[in-house]
Amino acid sequence: MKITLRQLSYFRALAQARNFGRAAELANVSQPALSMQIKELEAILGVALVERLPRDVRLTRAGREVLARAERILSETMELESSARRQGLQAALTLGMIPTIAPYLLPGMLARLRAGDITRDLRLREAQTSDLLAALREGRLDAVVLADPVAAPDLVISPLFQDRFLLAGSQGRLGGPDPGHRALEPTALNPDHLLLLDDGHCLADQALAVCAIDRRQTRLDLGASTLSTLCGLVAQGFGLTLLPELAVRAEAAGGQGIVLRRFARPEPFRQIALLRRASSDQGAWFDDLGVYLCAAGEELIAAARLRCPPV
Template sequence: MDVTLRQLSYFAALAEARHFGRAAARANISQPALSLQIKELETQLGVPLVERLPREVRLTRAGHEVLSRAHRILSEVQDLRGAVRRRAGLSGQLHLGVIPTVAPYLLPAALTRLRARDLTLELRVREAQTGTLVAELRAGRLDAALVALPVPDAGLAAHPLFEDRFVLAGSERRIAAWAETVDRLRPTELSPDQLLLLDEGHCLADQALEVCGLSRRGGVDLGASSLSTLCGLVSEGFGLTLLPEIAVLVETASSDRLTLRRFSAPEPARHLALVRRATAGDGEWVEELAELFRAAAAPLLEDARAVCR
């Protein structure tokens, strides 16, 4: 009997879960059935792939090599399925990833447009940080992901979407006090002790540090997990933060105490893109989806620039 895709898929699930029971639950099969498939895979390859410990499993050296190749094989198969599934364009089933600092602001408008375009499209959305989305793209579990550039992976192709500028957000008192001390509002004038950021791992936090020319976080690190939490904190006087334009309408509607100011030109910004595996081919569905996101973002950015001039 030859090695099967099912066996490779079960092995990848086991390598991720590091436990037969959890892996079986994820794969939606019984634990004995999964254990049998892994044993047959080891027999076919002639080497043990995992160390079976009382509370977990660990990959052997051969197991790590097989896992690397299994990910590539499964990714290629997913690309094959996707190419056939979307041969007529943006239709069928789509697995999409979106970073958390974009999802709550852009997805409602974008999904409305997607549904209006094709009610039969089966869409599954994964909201996660960039590192997780890139890993799932490479493993073939996502078809595309909406992230901020640059993406540190040579195996991904990017379709630029739009520029999302940053504005300064805080309480009226704090922003007025800060603006009085500088001739021009530049992010590099901010000190780490007054800048509140998202939890580590969010690309927006890294971008904020970069545009502010900072190499470290401040002494007050509240570890906020969402922009809404940050905006609530700074609106009450707990420091300042950078808010992307795409979030302006939602966050100002949530708090009448949140004050915004634009930076002097050139304004700091992030650049969002739709990324996919380079090996997946340049199907027309990618650009169709990119254009849909651009159209959904345009009125949000226009309204944000009217609110914060």
């Protein structure tokens, strides 16, 4: 037989109460059950732990030594359980994000982690959707943040927030912010004017789907790999692009020469989501991470809607 945590817990209760009946009440167990566990503990150790007096229970010398060790063991056990519950955002985490999300969402998320006194060893990989999904499934990533993920039985998808698309262009092309308050229809955009990211970026595919355009219809293939590059070209009047609200604060700040217009309702959007493997642990880390990501995203979206209010 081996010593159990239950036996140590009952013995501590007995040492505190100095009475089998009161100890049983403290331990929320029947008195015979508590008494049996104490006897088993004494049998395992081969020593008497208490002196059983008519109206009192007194620890023996061996009992005092066992109690001191039991206190340490139970304290360490409680700390281990507490640490496991807090483990959500304390342990190392390898997180993947697509390039049209990472530079905008990550700073706000990290700031909230610091403010929450979360000491997490965070490793980030920025890559396109297909590469991130492969790494997630192979166990090289713990979670990924994607846009419009496709449901799969081996993945758990937690929606975070909707990121609406705005039309970005120079003042020369758009004529100022929403002139005449005319609602824009995505399908009415001229494909010749639309600037897109390289093939493989899901944002490019989403923009084409929103505008019902075949990439072969677009004439300006500039090989841009970042939204920053596209916005720099747009500000110089080279064309138009679809800009997610998440990127507005960074890419279309005042004075950068970019005019923003909203589309007609229902506004096109992409769904930002957090994913993990269905086989991975279901600890609090996943939900906690989602909370921090949502808070960072909602702040950026609020700023975008202040800059370009919904119509």
